Amino acid sequence: MMEPGLYHLLFISAALFFIGVFGFFTRRNLVTMLMSVELVLNSVNLNFIAFNKYLWPNKLDGLFFSIFVIAIAAAEAAVAIAIIINLYRSHHSIDVENTEELKF
Amino acid sequence: MNDFLHIPILQVLPPGWDLGWSLMLIPLLPLAGFLLLGLFGRKYVKNSSGIIGTTLLLVSTALSLYTAYGYFFEFGKVDGVYQKIIPVQFTWLQFSPGVSIDMGIILDPISVMMLVVVSFISLMVHIYSLGYMKGEERFPTYYAFLGLFTFSMLGLVMSSNIFQLYFFWELVGVSSFLLIGYYYDRPSAVAACKKAFIVTRFADLGFLIGILILSFYAGTLDFNTLIERLTSASAPEFQSAITSSFLGVSALTWALVLVFIGGAGKSAMFPLHIWLPDAMEGPTPVSALIHAATMVVAGVFLVARLFPVFSMSPPALDIVAYTGIISALFAAVIACTQTDIKRVLAYSTMSQIGFMMFALGVSGQGGENGLGFTASMFHLFTHAMFKALLFLGAGAVIHFIHSNEMKEMGGLRKYLPVTHISFLIACLAISGVPPFAGFFSKEEILLAAYHHNAGIYWMALVTSGLTAFYMFRLYFRIFWNRSAIVHGEHHGEGGFAMMVPLVLLAVGAAAAGFIPFGNFVSSDGKRPESVFHLEFSIAPVAIGLVGIFAAMWLYKKQNDRAAAIAKSLNGFYKAAYHKFYVDELYLFITKKILFNLIGRPAAWFDKNVVDGLVIGTGNTTQVISEKIKGFQSGKVQQYAIYFLAGVIGLAVLFIYVWK
Numbered sequence: 001m002m003e004p005g006l007y008h009l010l011f012i013s014a015a016l017f018f019i020g021v022f023g024f025f026t027r028r029n030l031v032t033m034l035m036s037v038e039l040v041l042n043s044v045n046l047n048f049i050a051f052n053k054y055l056w057p058n059k060l061d062g063l064f065f066s067i068f069v070i071a072i073a074a075a076e077a078a079v080a081i082a083i084i085i086n087l088y089r090s091h092h093s094i095d096v097e098n099t100e101e102l103k104f
Numbered sequence: 105m106n107d108f109l110h111i112p113i114l115q116v117l118p119p120g121w122d123l124g125w126s127l128m129l130i131p132l133l134p135l136a137g138f139l140l141l142g143l144f145g146r147k148y149v150k151n152s153s154g155i156i157g158t159t160l161l162l163v164s165t166a167l168s169l170y171t172a173y174g175y176f177f178e179f180g181k182v183d184g185v186y187q188k189i190i191p192v193q194f195t196w197l198q199f200s201p202g203v204s205i206d207m208g209i210i211l212d213p214i215s216v217m218m219l220v221v222v223s224f225i226s227l228m229v230h231i232y233s234l235g236y237m238k239g240e241e242r243f244p245t246y247y248a249f250l251g252l253f254t255f256s257m258l259g260l261v262m263s264s265n266i267f268q269l270y271f272f273w274e275l276v277g278v279s280s281f282l283l284i285g286y287y288y289d290r291p292s293a294v295a296a297c298k299k300a301f302i303v304t305r306f307a308d309l310g311f312l313i314g315i316l317i318l319s320f321y322a323g324t325l326d327f328n329t330l331i332e333r334l335t336s337a338s339a340p341e342f343q344s345a346i347t348s349s350f351l352g353v354s355a356l357t358w359a360l361v362l363v364f365i366g367g368a369g370k371s372a373m374f375p376l377h378i379w380l381p382d383a384m385e386g387p388t389p390v391s392a393l394i395h396a397a398t399m400v401v402a403g404v405f406l407v408a409r410l411f412p413v414f415s416m417s418p419p420a421l422d423i424v425a426y427t428g429i430i431s432a433l434f435a436a437v438i439a440c441t442q443t444d445i446k447r448v449l450a451y452s453t454m455s456q457i458g459f460m461m462f463a464l465g466v467s468g469q470g471g472e473n474g475l476g477f478t479a480s481m482f483h484l485f486t487h488a489m490f491k492a493l494l495f496l497g498a499g500a501v502i503h504f505i506h507s508n509e510m511k512e513m514g515g516l517r518k519y520l521p522v523t524h525i526s527f528l529i530a531c532l533a534i535s536g537v538p539p540f541a542g543f544f545s546k547e548e549i550l551l552a553a554y555h556h557n558a559g560i561y562w563m564a565l566v567t568s569g570l571t572a573f574y575m576f577r578l579y580f581r582i583f584w585n586r587s588a589i590v591h592g593e594h595h596g597e598g599g600f601a602m603m604v605p606l607v608l609l610a611v612g613a614a615a616a617g618f619i620p621f622g623n624f625v626s627s628d629g630k631r632p633e634s635v636f637h638l639e640f641s642i643a644p645v646a647i648g649l650v651g652i653f654a655a656m657w658l659y660k661k662q663n664d665r666a667a668a669i670a671k672s673l674n675g676f677y678k679a680a681y682h683k684f685y686v687d688e689l690y691l692f693i694t695k696k697i698l699f700n701l702i703g704r705p706a707a708w709f710d711k712n713v714v715d716g717l718v719i720g721t722g723n724t725t726q727v728i729s730e731k732i733k734g735f736q737s738g739k740v741q742q743y744a745i746y747f748l749a750g751v752i753g754l755a756v757l758f759i760y761v762w763k
């Protein structure tokens with residue numbers, strides 16, 4: 001069994017990132033879009049961890065950064081869900097297609 | 105007590121005459137009246153506001169008289185020379201170590217004399233207005249404005265700094281504006297107050313520039329220092345002011361002429377006189393106070409205040425003299441043709457101020473030469489008495505007949521006996537009939553002119569004949585001419601309040617001439633030699649009597665003689681009746697020339713270039729935003745795609761282009 005290298009991890013991270021971006025662009029359900037954003041964030045976390053492990057194995061900076069990202073992602077999820085709930089109350093829908101009032 | 109306000113006493117008054125605070129109270133009491141009545145008058149003290157204003161001014165007048173007594177008889181004189189005393193002064197605005205705007209009080213013969221005149225006449229007008237303005241809707245406002253005016257005028261005459269004087273100068277302009285426009289529901293009054301303000305402001309521009317030039321060369325704004333530096337031939341400031349020149353005229357002369365333009369505007373000298381006749385739209389007591397006795401002589405006062413400097417520049421003095429005599433003659437001719445009694449008095453005021461001006465213009469500094477100066481101040485003093493009396497008398501007539509027009513009047517001597525007698529005294533005084541006040545002061549002016557310049561003397565002599573003629577034309581047309589036509593019920597002469605000032609001023613107009621004025625006010629503070637020459641008086645008195653008898657012949661009884669004479673002088677009469685078309689000339693210059701040549705191009709530039717830039721910026725922004733606003737669709741995912749495209753674009757740039 002081959003030990004996974006830096007490039008494997010980067011490949012997975014890139015794949016996760018684009019899956020997230022693709023999901024963000026194509027899904028119409030706001031909760032799904034929020035999940036896609038989480039995917040993007042996690043791909044970034046993976047990048048931090050991978051670089052930390054393979055380039056500077058004696059340091060912990062990457063680890064701490066990813067912990068920060070997780071914490072902030074949790075806060076961001078709370079805000080996003082609050083927005084979604086409010087949207088549901090006023091529009092009776094969480095479809096992003098119905099939220100087009102903020103335009104010219 | 106003085107430490108509390110940090111007011112250094114520059115020149116300690118003698119013991120027992122520590123006047124600092126009471127001197128400050130003289131102008132501050134009317135100011136208190138203005139604030140009190142202006143803020144609370146209409147709501148709380150509507151009916152007693154006149155009494156409040158008058159009482160405050162009464163205290164002020166008493167303090168002025170006390171100060172005058174102290175100055176002239178007790179402490180003012182040191183070794184036979186009246187001193188300039190500055191009992192109160194504090195720095196208000198410091199520019200550099202030498203130059204500052206100070207607020208101070210100066211006591212010298214002319215300021216003390218003016219204090220008495222201003223506070224006394226103002227008191228008379230306050231009392232008179234108690235009767236005249238009774239029942240007016242804006243009675244408290246009227247008294248508030250009177251208080252403001254009195255404050256400003258008292259401040260003006262006591263100013264120790266030329267900039268301080270300028271402040272008060274503008275303040276009297278504002279109060280004059282407010283009082284002319286008192287009947288603001290009459291369009292003519294509104295037009296008149298605007299005209300007065302604009303014309304005097306225009307002239308004040310000259311004054312301001314004059315102040316700046318003077319202070320630039322003298323390096324100070326303080327009157328005493330300025331006069332000291334600009335009058336001693338050896339001082340470097342004087343040398344630089346006299347040697348630097350512009351258009352072949354020395355800087356000193358320029359500065360003085362510009363200052364004089366300000367004075368001429370305020371004192372209604374030709375050709376800046378056009379506002380004064382229109383200013384008669386104000387209430388009559390106001391005309392008596394502001395446009396006859398006090399504010400309009402501010403220009404004369406200004407020239408007198410700076411007289412030592414003026415006397416160093418003969419060209420500037422000549423301009424003062426010729427402007428004065430031309431105004432005097434010009435106004436006297438117009439006054440003979442007017443039919444509105446207040447306008448006759450307005451032109452007469454202009455003419456008399458012309459006398460004061462040219463008296464200053466023909467005067468020299470010190471000793472026998474200073475006769476013109478003393479005469480001018482003397483005439484200012486007596487004129488304030490009899491001209492205020494004339495206006496207040498005219499007010500009583502207008503109050504009775506409800507019209508300003510002569511043709512409505514006639515035969516009123518039976519109905520208005522007190523007004524009749526006091527008006528007659530004032531007419532005799534202004535005509536220079538001995539022994540009334542005007543005789544003495546006019547004699548001195550004519551004498552000064554005679555010694556200096558024969559041309560001015562003869563013109564002045566003619567003017568004084570005309571003066572007698574038009575004053576008695578007025579007198580006979582109002583009180584004689586025909587039997588009175590009184591419509592319906594009339595209410596007599598007006599109350600006690602209106603009679604008291606008339607009587608007091610009549611006493612003043614009759615007796616003020618006996619004051620040995622030269623002993624108190626002279627150009628150098630010393631007592632001049634007695635210069636009264638009896639034989640010299642024959643010509644002026646004779647020509648005055650000729651004027652009086654001519655008026656009597658024409659106007660005492662109803663007849664056609666006056667109309668016939670007017671007809672035979674057709675063109676000239678018409679021109680004089682229309683005030684020599686000066687107003688029309690101004691309108692032509694402003695409307696036709698200034699508006700078309702400067703106003704319209706400036707408006708075009710503003711509309712097209714300045715506004716064009718602003719509007720163009722707005723329009724461009726609008727067009728661009730119209731084009732690109734489609735980007736903002738409201739679709740969140742579309743925005744995200746633009747964002748991603750941007751990020752990718754930047755990434756490409758950073759990775760491949762700006763390595």
